[in-house]
Amino acid sequence: DAGVIQSPRHEVTEMGQEVTLRCKPISGHNSLFWYRQTMMRGLELLIYFNNNVPIDDSGMPEDRFSAKMPNASFSTLKIQPSEPRDSAVYFCAVRGPTRNTEAFFGQGTRLTVV
C-alpha cells in the first residue's frame, strides 16, 4: 500500500446524501488519481491531478461527482447527491514525476448507497 491513506474504509449512505471520500497521498508523488472499481466495469479512471491541478476529468461520470486537491497532501472525491449505482470501491493512487514510474494505490473506500 506504500502509505496512501484513504478514509473512510467503508461508507454506507442513503440515496440522495452527500458522500466525501478522502485521500492522503505519499509526499513526493506529484500525480494523484481517483479510480472506481465495480464487478461489471472493472477499474475506471475518474480523474487525475498533476501538481494539484486537475488534468483530465473525462472519466467523471456526471456532474454529481467532483474532486479537489487543495494541496499536495490531501484530495477529496465528493458525490452529491449519491445514487445506488455509485456503489463501488473507490481507489486513490499516486505516481512519481514521470509516466513510467510505479503507481501506489490506497486500500480503497467501499461505498454502498442504499
Place this chain on the structure above:
Amino acid sequence: KNQVEQSPQSLIILEGKNCTLQCNYTVSPFSNLRWYKQDTGRGPVSLTIMTFSENTKSNGRYTATLDADTKQSSLHITASQLSDSASYICVVSARYSGAGSYQLTFGKGTKLSVIP
C-alpha cells in the same frame, strides 16, 4: 477504440505449477503497459511497468513480456504459491499531445486461484 482484453477470465492451478496470463490491446499511441496484482479487499499493487522498447521484465517469480508489434503482453508466474491467488490486471497507457495528457485503458483482469 482503445481496448484491453485479458484472458483467461479465471484460472485455477495447483500450487507449484506455472501459469501464463494474456493481455491483448489496441491502445494507440502506446506509452506503457502495467501489470497489477490485486488481492481481495485491497488496492492493486504494481508488478511490472514496460515501455515500448522493453520485451521482458521480471519481478521475482513474475515475468512480463511485451510484443509491441502484435500488441500482446503476457505475465508468467513460476512455481505458483497460495499467496499468488488474486486478480491480475493489465493496464495500457496512451499518450496524447498536450501537457500531461494521457489515457489509461484497463483490462477486466484474470482471477487466479492457486490451490494446494
